[in-house]
Amino acid sequence: MSIEKTLSRVTEKMIDSRPAPSDSIGAVAWLRSNLFAGPINTLFTLFALYLVYLLVVPSLQWALIDASWSGTSREDCTGEGACWVFISARLDQFIYGFYPSEETWRVDIVFAVFAALIAWLAIPKLPAKGWVAIVSLAVFPFIAYFLLHGGSFGLEIVGTHEWGGLMLTLVLAVVGIVAALPLGILLALGRRSEMPIVKSICVVFIEFWRGVPLITVLFMASVMLPLFVPGEVNLDKLVRALIGITLFQSAYMAEVVRGGLQAIPKGQTEAGMALGLGYWRNMGLIVLPQALKLMIPGIVNTFIALFKDTSLVLIIGLFDLLAIVQAGLADPKWLGYSIEGYAFVALVFWVFCFSMSRYSQYLERLLHTGHKKR
Amino acid sequence: MTQPASRPPATVKPPFWRDPAKRALIFQLLMLAGVFGVLAIIVSNTLTNLESRGITTGFAFLDNTAGFGILQSLIDYSEQSTYGDTFIVGLLNTLLISALGVIAATVIGFVMGVARLSPNWLISRLAAVYIEVFRNIPLLLQIFFWYFAVLRTLPSPRGSLSLGEAFFLNVRGLFVPAPITSSGFSVVIAVFVLAVVASGIFSYWNRQRQARTGQRLPAGWISLGLIIVAPLLAYFAMGMPLSWELPELKGFNFRGGITVVPEFLALWVALSVYTAAFIAEIVRSGIEAVPHGQTEASRALSLSGGMTLRLVVVPQALRVIIPPLTSQYLNLIKNSSLATAIGYPDLVSVFAGTTLNQTGQAIEVIAMTMLVYLTISLLVSMFMNWFNARMALVER
Numbered sequence: 057m058s059i060e061k062t063l064s065r066v067t068e069k070m071i072d073s074r075p076a077p078s079d080s081i082g083a084v085a086w087l088r089s090n091l092f093a094g095p096i097n098t099l100f101t102l103f104a105l106y107l108v109y110l111l112v113v114p115s116l117q118w119a120l121i122d123a124s125w126s127g128t129s130r131e132d133c134t135g136e137g138a139c140w141v142f143i144s145a146r147l148d149q150f151i152y153g154f155y156p157s158e159e160t161w162r163v164d165i166v167f168a169v170f171a172a173l174i175a176w177l178a179i180p181k182l183p184a185k186g187w188v189a190i191v192s193l194a195v196f197p198f199i200a201y202f203l204l205h206g207g208s209f210g211l212e213i214v215g216t217h218e219w220g221g222l223m224l225t226l227v228l229a230v231v232g233i234v235a236a237l238p239l240g241i242l243l244a245l246g247r248r249s250e251m252p253i254v255k256s257i258c259v260v261f262i263e264f265w266r267g268v269p270l271i272t273v274l275f276m277a278s279v280m281l282p283l284f285v286p287g288e289v290n291l292d293k294l295v296r297a298l299i300g301i302t303l304f305q306s307a308y309m310a311e312v313v314r315g316g317l318q319a320i321p322k323g324q325t326e327a328g329m330a331l332g333l334g335y336w337r338n339m340g341l342i343v344l345p346q347a348l349k350l351m352i353p354g355i356v357n358t359f360i361a362l363f364k365d366t367s368l369v370l371i372i373g374l375f376d377l378l379a380i381v382q383a384g385l386a387d388p389k390w391l392g393y394s395i396e397g398y399a400f401v402a403l404v405f406w407v408f409c410f411s412m413s414r415y416s417q418y419l420e421r422l423l424h425t426g427h428k429k430r
Numbered sequence: 431m432t433q434p435a436s437r438p439p440a441t442v443k444p445p446f447w448r449d450p451a452k453r454a455l456i457f458q459l460l461m462l463a464g465v466f467g468v469l470a471i472i473v474s475n476t477l478t479n480l481e482s483r484g485i486t487t488g489f490a491f492l493d494n495t496a497g498f499g500i501l502q503s504l505i506d507y508s509e510q511s512t513y514g515d516t517f518i519v520g521l522l523n524t525l526l527i528s529a530l531g532v533i534a535a536t537v538i539g540f541v542m543g544v545a546r547l548s549p550n551w552l553i554s555r556l557a558a559v560y561i562e563v564f565r566n567i568p569l570l571l572q573i574f575f576w577y578f579a580v581l582r583t584l585p586s587p588r589g590s591l592s593l594g595e596a597f598f599l600n601v602r603g604l605f606v607p608a609p610i611t612s613s614g615f616s617v618v619i620a621v622f623v624l625a626v627v628a629s630g631i632f633s634y635w636n637r638q639r640q641a642r643t644g645q646r647l648p649a650g651w652i653s654l655g656l657i658i659v660a661p662l663l664a665y666f667a668m669g670m671p672l673s674w675e676l677p678e679l680k681g682f683n684f685r686g687g688i689t690v691v692p693e694f695l696a697l698w699v700a701l702s703v704y705t706a707a708f709i710a711e712i713v714r715s716g717i718e719a720v721p722h723g724q725t726e727a728s729r730a731l732s733l734s735g736g737m738t739l740r741l742v743v744v745p746q747a748l749r750v751i752i753p754p755l756t757s758q759y760l761n762l763i764k765n766s767s768l769a770t771a772i773g774y775p776d777l778v779s780v781f782a783g784t785t786l787n788q789t790g791q792a793i794e795v796i797a798m799t800m801l802v803y804l805t806i807s808l809l810v811s812m813f814m815n816w817f818n819a820r821m822a823l824v825e826r
Contacts (some may be wrong), residue, residue: 090549254458264804265485268800269765270764284476364540368570394583405568405571410562
């Protein structure tokens with residue numbers, strides 16, 4: 057038999073592969089493997105669907121479909137669904153507190169500059185991060201203070217008792233974290249020091265603040281701090297709260313910094329010493345720049361915790377976002393809208409915290425390239 | 431060519447400020463002096479301020495009559511009790527809410543953490559939504575929500591929500607049946623304790639026997655039977671010495687049974703739900719940290735699914751889970767101090783709040799409060815460290 061004859065029975069064209077069975081691709085297969093993979097799984101799915109139906113449908117009905125959105129007083133609410141009029145009528149107060157309404161442009165400027173600086177620092181592609189960081193840490197706080205508090209450049213003084221709402225929440229959280237960072241770095245360096253006295257002082261300090269609740273720290277700041285300073289010094293209520301928050305937060309920050317420092321191999325320090333660098337130059341030029349980068353996710357997480365914890369200042373009588381909404385709920389004109397008020401505050405906090413936690417996760421992934429095995 | 435001049439012999443001592451050992455000593459002495467200096471200034475300022483305000487220091491105030499009532503107390507307490515008693519009442523209430531909170535948060539957290547890993551897409555998404563929502567909202571807001579928006583808007587006692595005429599929920603709180611024990615119940619308790627001890631001994635013997643012979647009795651079932659059946663038999667033998675006192679609507683409120691005040695309920699729910707969201711994430715990452723090869727290897731050794739979980743996955747996951755879990759427990763205990771915002775009588779609320787306001791003894795009261803929390807934190811972390819050391823990988 058010749059080879060040509062054999063080959064004539066072999067087709068020269070490739071046969072196209074047959075499509076996969078319709079139940080192993082596409083939406084059907086996805087449903088089958090993820091939602092209905094067996095009787096128990098199906099039962100779970102149906103139960104979860106029922107739960108979603110029970111929770112989501114009435115909430116949407118209440119919050120969006122039946123809700124009243126515009127108006128100025130409670131008479132504008134139909135009473136069927138949510139009364140968002142309560143929020144919109146008082147929105148200025150919730151954001152600026154008791155800040156005089158003709159001066160709120162100052163708060164707006166601070167907000168805008170702050171947002172721009174943070175955005176610049178947060179987007180990895182933008183250049184000159186170092187300079188922007190220096191500006192936002194060394195220059196911006198003074199500008200913000202002069203704008204918010206006033207008293208110079210012809211600006212009217214707005215005392216801290218008039219600060220409140222979201223603005224106060226942000227001030228407390230940002231000042232707390234920025235002031236706690238240098239203190240935390242020093243404490244962490246002290247805790248890793250080989251000098252026994254320095255080390256034990258730092259350990260006691262850190263563990264003390266980490267062992268007590270923030271409320272007792274705030275109580276201490278508001279009733280004990282005035283006793284600690286000479287009688288003629290009169291500390292502002294906000295300043296006292298800030299001192300308490302900073303001390304408390306510096307201990308947590310120190311642990312974050314310690315984690316970052318531990319991640320730097322010992323060889324880096326040894327190489328620095330071999331080059332003749334002393335302790336401070338070694339830390340400042342070699343170890344800390346590397347460690348700080350690793351610490352950013354940890355710092356963001358600490359910031360999220362602090363941001364949520366600032367709501368505790370309502371207990372010592374400062375009007376942060378939660379406190380001012382809580383006070384608004386007690387207004388006889390708006391009794392009975394507590395769910396709307398809490399939902400609004402929850403949404404604001406949630407948006408801030410969730411986006412920050414997503415950002416920190418993104419950074420962790422970014423920083424882990426090359427270090428961690430996949 | 432001459433030899434390069436050799437270095438001078440090392441006998442020349444460097445000046446003392448270049449000697450690291452001496453420098454460290456001097457630096458530490460300076461720091462110590464600084465710390466004590468600051469403390470001295472604070473103490474002297476405080477003494478001057480206290481004198482000018484006419485406040486006497488000391489703990490004598492603890493014996494004075496408090497003169498205020500407390501919503502919930504685990505010990506006998508009346509308005510004639512002393513400030514020392516308010517301290518103990520507050521402390522016990524803090525411990526109660528912390529213990530119950532830790533239990534509830536652990537249960538919810540583990541369920542949610544496992545649900546987050548469920549192969550069922552919908553279940554895992556729901557768990558993720560739960561975690562992300564409750565983790566990112568301040569705890570204080572959640573407490574306010576449960577207290578003011580949920581429990582305070584419940585119907586009055588006449589229209590209370592009820593479950594089987596035994597449990598009632600209304601604006602005054604939750605009313606549950608109270609157990610009434612009569613004589614003979616102590617025998618049941620004794621039998622129960624004996625059964626627990628006996629099952630412990632039995633499982634020890636069972637392990638020894640397995641090591642000796644390779645045979646193994648179903649220890650779990652036998653112990654369970656022992657612990658449940660023996661006390662039940664004793665219970666019927668003693669003529670059922672336990673009855674329940676049901677809460678009853680009399681006039682405007684319920685009488686009898688146990689009353690759980692709404693402040694406690696709100697705090698408990700909020701603390702558990704909030705902390706559970708964090709615990710769920712810890713559990714998820716702990717289980718994910720066990721490599722899949724471990725499961726495959728144990729299946730290859732023909733361990734069943736349950737045994738794989740119990741003997742291979744969970745012990746390794748616990749190793750990762752325990753340290754962060756400890757700090758969540760500590761957070762929960764510290765966060766229980768938020769009780770003061772809704773008036774649940776915990777330590778901070780009755781002692782650092784009311785007592786401080788009435789006596790003005792700021793230093794003593796705050797110091798005692800902080801000391802209590804420090805002690806609790808220390809004890810819990812010591813226990814968890816011990817537990818962690820027991821669980822840790824035994825390396826050669």
